[in-house]
Amino acid sequence: MKLPRALQLSPVWTPYVLLSPFVVLFCIFGLFPLAFSLYLAFQTWEPTSGLTAMSFVGLDNFVFSLQDEWFWKSLKNTAWLAVASGVPQHLVAIPLAVFIHNSFVRSRNAVVGAYFLPYITSTVAIAILFSSLFSTDFGLVNAGLRALFGGEPIDWLGRPENIKPAIAMIVFWRYVGFNVVLYLAALQTIPKDLYEAATMDGAGRLQQFFFITLPSLKPMIYFGVTLSVIGGLQLFEEPFILTGGRGGSDQSGMTTAIYLYRMAFDFNDFGAASAMSWLLFFVVVVLTWLTNRAFKPRGGSA
Amino acid sequence: MNAWGQAATQRRRMAPALMLFACVLIGLPVPAQTALTVAAFPSVDKIVEAAIPAWKKLHPDVDVKVVSRQFADHHTAMTTALSTSFYLPDVMALEVGYVGRFAQGGGLEDLSREPYAIRRYESQYVPYAFQQATSRTGTVVAAPTDIGPGTLLYRTDILARANVTEADLTRTWDSYVDAGIRIKAATGAYLLPHAREMKDILIRTGIKPGEGLYFDKDSRVIVNSPRFVRAFELARKVRQNKLDARVSAWSTEWSEGFKRGTLATQMSGAWLAGHLSNWVAPATKGAWRAAQLPEGAWAAFGGTFFAIARGAPAANKALAWEFIRFMTLDRERQLAAFKSQDAFPALRAAHDDPFVELPIEFLGGQRARLLWREAASHASAVDVHKQDAFASEVIDTELDKVLDHGKDIATALADAERLLAKRARR
Numbered sequence: 001m002k003l004p005r006a007l008q009l010s011p012v013w014t015p016y017v018l019l020s021p022f023v024v025l026f027c028i029f030g031l032f033p034l035a036f037s038l039y040l041a042f043q044t045w046e047p048t049s050g051l052t053a054m055s056f057v058g059l060d061n062f063v064f065s066l067q068d069e070w071f072w073k074s075l076k077n078t079a080w081l082a083v084a085s086g087v088p089q090h091l092v093a094i095p096l097a098v099f100i101h102n103s104f105v106r107s108r109n110a111v112v113g114a115y116f117l118p119y120i121t122s123t124v125a126i127a128i129l130f131s132s133l134f135s136t137d138f139g140l141v142n143a144g145l146r147a148l149f150g151g152e153p154i155d156w157l158g159r160p161e162n163i164k165p166a167i168a169m170i171v172f173w174r175y176v177g178f179n180v181v182l183y184l185a186a187l188q189t190i191p192k193d194l195y196e197a198a199t200m201d202g203a204g205r206l207q208q209f210f211f212i213t214l215p216s217l218k219p220m221i222y223f224g225v226t227l228s229v230i231g232g233l234q235l236f237e238e239p240f241i242l243t244g245g246r247g248g249s250d251q252s253g254m255t256t257a258i259y260l261y262r263m264a265f266d267f268n269d270f271g272a273a274s275a276m277s278w279l280l281f282f283v284v285v286v287l288t289w290l291t292n293r294a295f296k297p298r299g300g301s302a
Numbered sequence: 303m304n305a306w307g308q309a310a311t312q313r314r315r316m317a318p319a320l321m322l323f324a325c326v327l328i329g330l331p332v333p334a335q336t337a338l339t340v341a342a343f344p345s346v347d348k349i350v351e352a353a354i355p356a357w358k359k360l361h362p363d364v365d366v367k368v369v370s371r372q373f374a375d376h377h378t379a380m381t382t383a384l385s386t387s388f389y390l391p392d393v394m395a396l397e398v399g400y401v402g403r404f405a406q407g408g409g410l411e412d413l414s415r416e417p418y419a420i421r422r423y424e425s426q427y428v429p430y431a432f433q434q435a436t437s438r439t440g441t442v443v444a445a446p447t448d449i450g451p452g453t454l455l456y457r458t459d460i461l462a463r464a465n466v467t468e469a470d471l472t473r474t475w476d477s478y479v480d481a482g483i484r485i486k487a488a489t490g491a492y493l494l495p496h497a498r499e500m501k502d503i504l505i506r507t508g509i510k511p512g513e514g515l516y517f518d519k520d521s522r523v524i525v526n527s528p529r530f531v532r533a534f535e536l537a538r539k540v541r542q543n544k545l546d547a548r549v550s551a552w553s554t555e556w557s558e559g560f561k562r563g564t565l566a567t568q569m570s571g572a573w574l575a576g577h578l579s580n581w582v583a584p585a586t587k588g589a590w591r592a593a594q595l596p597e598g599a600w601a602a603f604g605g606t607f608f609a610i611a612r613g614a615p616a617a618n619k620a621l622a623w624e625f626i627r628f629m630t631l632d633r634e635r636q637l638a639a640f641k642s643q644d645a646f647p648a649l650r651a652a653h654d655d656p657f658v659e660l661p662i663e664f665l666g667g668q669r670a671r672l673l674w675r676e677a678a679s680h681a682s683a684v685d686v687h688k689q690d691a692f693a694s695e696v697i698d699t700e701l702d703k704v705l706d707h708g709k710d711i712a713t714a715l716a717d718a719e720r721l722l723a724k725r726a727r728r
Contacts, residue, residue: 048407
């Protein structure tokens with residue numbers, strides 16, 4: 001059946017029409033919020049008065065944010081969590097990937113799948129599961145610790161000094177599998193003859209690891225670390241759910257992302273919240289650039 | 303055909319497809335008939351639904367559509383609707399905390415003005431509830447429908463085992479805590495769920511005129527004051543004597559505490575007795591009694607209001623106001639909500655009904671509604687400040703540091719004051 005002429009698409013327009021769902025959705029859910037938050041960062045706004053109630057305040061929101069103790073506190077929390085959950089991810093993922101690469105042949109995919117599973121599980125489900133694991137009186141974590149070491153049960157999510165380690169453990173557990181998959185993919189591209197030559201020259205397994213595997217993995221390390229830096233700085237869901245959306249006792253689980261969310265939706269200050277989100281963006285850019293400087297292969301020698 | 307003509311033909315060819323796509327994308331709204339939309343949360347939604355038949359008798363041609371969401375979702379949706387002026391309901395139910403918050407902005411109709419002129423009915427409402435909907439500038443942004451006069455619920459069986467009387471509990475706040483020490487020693491039961499509640503009630507008592515909770519009317523921070531020092535000291539005494547179960551309201555551990563009888567008392571609004579009896583701890587029927595709060599304190603816990611958004615469809619505003627009056631000023635409606643949902647009436651005329659004097663089985667036949675009526679007449683509204691939500695977070699944090707890390711109270715309050723001073727005028 002042929003469509004009526006009026007409904008036929010000319011080949012000139014076809015690509016645009018077929019692209020339009022993405023472009024439209026991106027503009028609505030990607031570009032517009034970005035532009036709007038940049039605009040809001042320079043306004044003061046009582047949201048329930050409607051959109052007309054904004055008034056321009058220049059850099060006030062940025063000045064306020066930079067002087068705000070809680071903003072700095074949240075940045076420190078974020079940095080702590082990013083390091084404590086990010087560094088072990090890679091320190092564990094690289095040897096683990098090498099181990100899986102060398103030791104599993106037929107069951108490799110199943111093993112990798114097991115490590116990857118947390119990554120594709122809903123964060124909400126994970127956080128709820130872990131809040132019951134970390135429960136002071138009935139949680140498995142405390143039960144295990146008591147069986148091993150005895151002593152008093154630890155109030156994981158109630159006391160400020162315990163919240164961060166608890167969150168870092170979850171984030172580590174969640175993303176280590178993702179990194180293993182990255183490194184496994186990179187390991188498969190390292191030519192086997194390099195190892196054969198090294199073996200001929202009498203290099204041990206440890207030497208092969210440090211002088212062949214690790215340098216060959218560098219581009220992937222750069223990629224993985226960049227993702228960890230960006231993800232770590234934007235950490236939101238896990239601490240948000242574990243601390244009931246409040247950031248925990250003494251705000252010790254309050255990452256910058258949680259704080260700026262609360263600034264807007266709990267404390268009604270959309271202007272400062274937008275300013276903080278752009279400051280956070282700036283931090284992400286700087287740290288990504290530093291990561292680039294540290295890891296990126298230079299002079300096309302990759 | 304030249305290039306221009308070709309482009310024009312293509313545009314014509316494109317137009318129908320694009321329009322179809324646009325319609326699907328936007329989901330064009332269907333124009334409304336004479337129907338009022340009422341946005342509400344449980345159990346206000348049930349109260350409104352139950353009132354529809356009576357409303358239809360008065361207005362057979364006006365349908366009422368109830369849009370119900372969970373408590374937090376509802377208020378988030380209302381905030382979003384107000385800020386964008388999209389999908390605003392004709393009538394919105396609001397919990398008291400949000401009334402104060404929304405009154406800071408200009409999103410709600412000022413009901414004190416014509417054609418509403420709610421002040422004509424002011425004397426018919428419970429005074430503190432009406433006051434809660436009144437802003438500092440005299441605008442009235444909502445009409446109260448139910449209230450939560452506060453009392454102290456306590457377990458008679460636990461008190462009896464500890465040889466503690468109701469008078470011991472309620473004489474002063476210090477005697478309340480001392481009674482708690484005896485209860486803990488004799489029965490092992492906790493006095494209250496969390497030491498924070500001790501602080502929360504004490505910072506709400508003895509507020510001077512012109513003061514809010516954390517800021518005065520000129521936005522000066524008033525947390526470094528005897529009111530807060532005493533609140534912190536008593537909360538610390540509660541924690542030091544291990545009198546609180548360290549559980550938050552509505553948590554599993556909290557309801558377990560009521561079921562297992564490890565919680566001896568709970569300060570709360572009148573509505574808690576209904577929740578305990580219906581689902582939290584029905585098996586404890588007869589063991590509970592209500593008493594006025596210690597030291598002659600009067601407080602309110604929660605309350606529901608109806609409001610009209612300024613950006614709501616103008617054609618329906620008269621009817622919306624009619625509906626609000628029907629829900630809040632009609633004695634029958636208020637009593638129906640009282641009887642079915644334990645929604646204590648904001649309409650004073652409903653307080654004279656014989657129902658108020660009926661014994662409550664769950665409270666061992668106590669005529670507790672008389673207590674709540676008395677509490678309602680004494681409670682007063684507290685001025686709301688823009689930064690109250692942030693201030694309460696800061697104060698809770700400092701209290702945690704005092705309770706968990708032994709931080710000095712004077713230092714804690716000074717720290718809070720410094721942090722709040724930076725926000726006071728934002």
